[in-house]
Every structure is written in C-alpha cells, then in structure tokens.
Amino acid sequence: MKIKEVISVLQGLAPERYAASWDNSGLQVRGTRQDAARVAVCLDPLPERLAEALDWGADLVASHHPLFLKPAAPVAEGPYLEALRLLLPAGAWLYSAHTSLDSRPGGPACWLGDELGLEERRSLEPSRSFGALSVSFFLEQDLGEELADALAEVDGVFGIGQDATGEVRILCHDAAWPPLRAVLDEVLAALGCGHTQYFLTQMRSPSEEVGFGEVGELPEPLPYDAFAERLAGLLGRGFWTQTGPRPETVARVAYLPGSGASALDAALAARADVFITGDVKYHQALDAVGAGLHVLDVGHFSLEEEMMRRFAIELEAELPGVEVRFFPGRDPFAVRMNG
Known part of the structure; x- marks a missing residue:
C-alpha cells in the first residue's frame, strides 16, 4: 500500500x-x-x-x-x-x-467506558464543535470516479452527489473547505473547466462536537470495593493513588485517559461519583478533597x-x-x- x-x-x-x-x-x-x-x-x-x-x-x-x-x-x-x-x-x-x-467520539480512547458498559455517555470536556457547509458547483460532464475519489480523500468531506442538471453538491465540515477548494481548483483545472463558481451554504445541521474524556452511568450501581476490583481487572494493575472522599456506591463514572487533572471541575459539574485519570498534582488533589470528589490517579500510562x-x-x-x-x-x- x-x-x-x-x-x-x-x-x-x-x-x-x-x-x-x-x-x-x-x-x-x-x-x-x-x-x-x-x-x-x-x-x-x-x-x-x-x-x-x-x-x-x-x-x-x-x-x-x-x-x-x-x-x-x-x-x-x-x-x-x-x-x-x-x-x-x-x-x-x-x-x-x-x-x-x-477526542474522536467512540474511538479507542473510550475503551474504558466500553468495558464498564457505561450508558448515557457524553463528552466530559467538550473542546471543539464543527458546523457544516454545502458546496455546490456545476459540471457539464458526469462526476467521474477519479474526481469523486480525490474529493472524498479530503478530511472532513462526508457527502458527494450530482443531480441530473449537472449540479455537484458536497457536504463537509467548515474546516474542510480551504483544503477542499484547493483540490477542486486543481482537479477541475486539469479537466479544462477553467474558472468555477462555488456556492456555499452554511448548514445548521449536521454538526459535530468533540471533546476529551467521557462521563456515563454504570448499568447498575456497584459497591465501591466491587467497582475498584473490576477496574483493577481492566487496568491489569491493583494499585493507584486516590484522593477525595470514597463513595459507598459508584453509579456515575467520569474518566479522561492520560493527563486529565485539568478536568476535575468538569467531573464535579457532571456529578461523578468517581473520576479516573492520571497526572494529578498535590494542589489538585487538595482541591478534590475540598470539593468532595473521589479521584483515582491510575497513571498516564495505563489507560x-x-x-x-x-x-x-x-x-x-x-x-x-x-x-x-x-x-x-x-x-x-x-x-x-x-x-
């Protein structure tokens, strides 16, 4: 390849x-x-x-x-x-x-949520949202496979079509338009189309939101010790650093792989019973204690x-x-x- x-x-x-x-x-x-x-x-x-x-x-x-x-x-x-x-x-x-x-929704960074069977999952710390554009132009000839493939390879393009009048319509995320236009200009010039007028329409949907970590509900609440045992089995390690008051039962879980101490406030706002992450520093641990949030620092590496x-x-x-x-x-x- x-x-x-x-x-x-x-x-x-x-x-x-x-x-x-x-x-x-x-x-x-x-x-x-x-x-x-x-x-x-x-x-x-x-x-x-x-x-x-x-x-x-x-x-x-x-x-x-x-x-x-x-x-x-x-x-x-x-x-x-x-x-x-x-x-x-x-x-x-x-x-x-x-x-x-x-930050890819449903990607491998969400593996812990998958294994815990979390329900009603959502991003813990939303970071970016993307609007969508409809890009239209007229092409006298049929949209060929070569052109369609070149357009589909542009990151952020999620729909391509051509109607009977020759109008080509491409759906893409906002951020995809500059590289998409460069590809269009190059390919259409090679086809001898000369200057092409593009018509852009901002769409209210679909849109896309991405972020870091997740929060969700366990299928049923677990006693804390049972939850900790299950987590240890998933991580392949039975040790971690913990701070904040330990809940009797765990129902809502927040996690952020890697270095996630900056998301302590987000976990609090989500009313998580447990927040799992890595790289929690001393003063952040004190903040968790003061806020009443139970934090498990399982290390940057493990997740x-x-x-x-x-x-x-x-x-x-x-x-x-x-x-x-x-x-x-x-x-x-x-x-x-x-x-």
Whole structure:
C-alpha cells in the first residue's frame, strides 16, 4: 500500500481537525519510502521503541505522543535527536495521532467506558464543535470516479452527489473547505473547466462536537470495593493513588485517559461519583478533597497504552495487505513497597 494511503487512513481514524490548538498531531517525520508493508504502533516515539520497530521492518511508525510539541532545532543530544538519527537514514515515516485520537467520539480512547458498559455517555470536556457547509458547483460532464475519489480523500468531506442538471453538491465540515477548494481548483483545472463558481451554504445541521474524556452511568450501581476490583481487572494493575472522599456506591463514572487533572471541575459539574485519570498534582488533589470528589490517579500510562493497543487492531482492519504490530511500552513509574 502507498504511504500516502496509509496516512489518509490514519487521518480518517484520528482527524487532524479534532486536535487541540496547542498540539502537534499529524506527520512528525517525512520519510523517503513510497510504499508500506509494515506499520508499527506505539504510545511513545522513544528511541528504543523506534529501534524495535525499524528492526522489525516498519515503513511507518504511528505513535500517540508526538515527537515534539514545538519546533526545535536538532542540536541537543537527547531522545529527539536520537529518534531522527534512527528514522532519517532508514527512510521511515513517523506519524502522531495524539489529541486528534483522544477526542474522536467512540474511538479507542473510550475503551474504558466500553468495558464498564457505561450508558448515557457524553463528552466530559467538550473542546471543539464543527458546523457544516454545502458546496455546490456545476459540471457539464458526469462526476467521474477519479474526481469523486480525490474529493472524498479530503478530511472532513462526508457527502458527494450530482443531480441530473449537472449540479455537484458536497457536504463537509467548515474546516474542510480551504483544503477542499484547493483540490477542486486543481482537479477541475486539469479537466479544462477553467474558472468555477462555488456556492456555499452554511448548514445548521449536521454538526459535530468533540471533546476529551467521557462521563456515563454504570448499568447498575456497584459497591465501591466491587467497582475498584473490576477496574483493577481492566487496568491489569491493583494499585493507584486516590484522593477525595470514597463513595459507598459508584453509579456515575467520569474518566479522561492520560493527563486529565485539568478536568476535575468538569467531573464535579457532571456529578461523578468517581473520576479516573492520571497526572494529578498535590494542589489538585487538595482541591478534590475540598470539593468532595473521589479521584483515582491510575497513571498516564495505563489507560493510553491499552488505547494504542486497540488502535493498532483498528488500524490493521483498515489497511488490507499491510502488517500492523503494536510495540508495548514501559511505564516510567514503578511502585516500591517499604516495610
């Protein structure tokens, strides 16, 4: 499969328009290979993960965390420079599905809600909403397969049609219009259509809202100890840090994989009995105690490592003929029991 086709699939599963404004989701390193027979998936693009993937023969590595958040010159020794030293001579590509994957509704970041069987689920921390546009233009000839395929590949296009009068109508999200227009101009010029007038209509629906984390109801309330035992089985670990008053029963659960302490207020507003996340700091823990919210800090690694394992399975189903392998990482934190 062509590398550009693999990247198109990645963009479909983790739309870059979903990414937070501060993030660097998307292409991290442009390789020189044209085709992909093997794609590696991992949580962190650490040199040791990249070395394992390249030794396996990966043509492209899809990580969750980006190689960098802000552009940086590769002048200082460290993981960033070492990653480039591995990728560039190999001609391999690196792609990051970070907050673009985190915020995909129903995506692998929602795996905990799936396993807990949460009902009446909604986004814990909505981040962005997208309106929709109807783009119309007239084409004397039939809309060919080549043109339709080129338009369908634009991220955010969700409907294409042509009526008997020759009017072509495309439905897309607002953010998709600039790249869509560039593709239209190029393809129509190649067809000899010259200047084409586009007619845009803002639609009130459908629209799309994305965000981080989820809150939902358990099928039936559970005693706290029973809930904790079930959670431990799902996480594969029986330890975590907890703060705030422990509820007798758990009915409403909020969670946000990765670093979610900033969503404490959202979990409170959602009236969650338990909030599950990672990277809770001391003063945030004090705030949770004061607010009466029970917070389980299960670590940044545990929820997101499982998310990427599931993402690899999803990706393999979308890449026929391409071998996809998940490369497990290692939690940088370890627990030591004293006494």
